[in-house]
Structures are given as structure tokens and as C-alpha cells.
Amino acid sequence: MEKWGLWARQHSPLLLQVTSTNSLESFHSELKKKSSSLHGAVHKIVDIDYKKRSEAESASFDFRIKKVSAYGVDDDILEEIKKFPFPFQQLIVKEACAVMNRLEKGKGVPGLSSLDCFCLFRHRYLLPCKHIFHEHMYGNKLLTADVWQMFRATFEENGFEVYESRESFIEYVQTEQQKSAEDRRIAVGELTERMRDRYWRVEEMGDAEKTRTFISMLEASVNLIISCFDDNLNEKT
Secondary structure, X not given: OHHHHHHHHHOOHHHHOOOOOHHHXXXXXXXXXXXXXXXXXXXXXXXXXXHHHHHHHHHHHHHHOOOOOOOOOOHHHHHHHOOOOHHHHHHHHHHHHHHHHHHHOOOOOOOOOOOOOOOHHHXXXXXXXXXXXXXXXXXXXXXXXXXXXXXXXXXXXXHHHHXXXXXXXXXXOOOHHHHHHHHHHHHHHHHHHHHHHHHHHXXXXXXXXXXXXXXXXXXXXXXXXXXXXXXXXXXXX
């Protein structure tokens, strides 16, 4: 650069008046800095793009390949759960594990005869809820192979997009009537289960007299309740 500046001054009357090439050198120095800065920015963009691609590939792998593990869930049920994409596995297995909490609280079998449960989880995610699992484990076998396939088919092609057409996923609010009716139905089911459990405990004691007394007292109590409501219904009609 310095030699070029000297040669240029020797062949230009104007440059002969300039005794230094510092300005020109300063310009080229600044240009190099800008070029270096731009080069670094490009590298940074490439690095970010690579990182995002890696994260996307990892997320895709987890979504389709990763499997959930859980303690206390029946092996057959767990195997069916593992056939779902990983995010759905996490949702479903929590509901399956919640059955143990229901049992610890003394809650009985919900008494479902179909998959029509009105709980928030069932309507929001279109997946088996804790009430369905409870019924399947200790009552009616609702989760057959065909039912599991039906659940999977809902998500196999569209994934989370299945929720985009459902306002209930964005905002689902049970009416007071629905919630109250569901609570009452569950309460009756739990009372029935408690009576059944108590009967078998008395029966297992092997004392026929106590068993007859239990049945007699239960029958008298039930008949009293039924007669009270029969009288109320007759008065209204």
C-alpha cells in the first residue's frame, strides 16, 4: 500500500502535493474492520441457524420416539400409552397415576359405562382421564384395543393441530348444571362403592349374624330414603 502511494504521488501533480498516505490507509483500515465485522455477523447467523435446526431435530425426535416411564401403572396400559407421541404420553400417564390418589382418598369407581366423562381434562384434551382409568381398572373395561386405536388415530396425522378446530381446547368452561350433575353422580357412585366395600369386609369376618344385621340395616336405611322421595314426588304430582 505504501509503495502504491509513493508511485501514485510521482505520477500525479495533485498527489505530489500530498506528503502522506495516512488518509488512504485509514480508509482501507476502516474498510477491513467493517468487512471483518460483517464476516463475524454472518458466522453468528449461521451458528444460530445450526443451533435452531439441532433443537428442532431434537424436539422432533422426542415427539415421535421418546417414551415415558411411570411407577404403579399396569404394564398393558403403559404399553398403550407409549404408542402416543411423547407430549401426549406425559398427559395420559399423569391421569393414570391419579387413580392411586383417588383410591387413597377413598373414592370409589365412577360408575362409567362409556367414555362419556364430563370432566375438564376429557373435554379439553380428548384423551382418557383419571375417571376412565379408574373405571377401567376396577369396574367396566372401557379401554379396549379398539378404543386405544381410536384415541391414537385422532393424533397420528395432525398432532396438536387437532385442537385448533376445537374451541374447547382454547377455552372450555363447564356450565354450573353440568358440573353439579357430574359431582352428584360421582358422589352416588362413591357412596355405593363404600357400602359394597363395607359389606365384603363384614362378609369376610365369617359371622352370618352380623352380615344379616348389616344387610337389614342397609335395607331399612335405603327404604326410608326411597319412601321419603316417593312421598315428595307424589305430592308434586
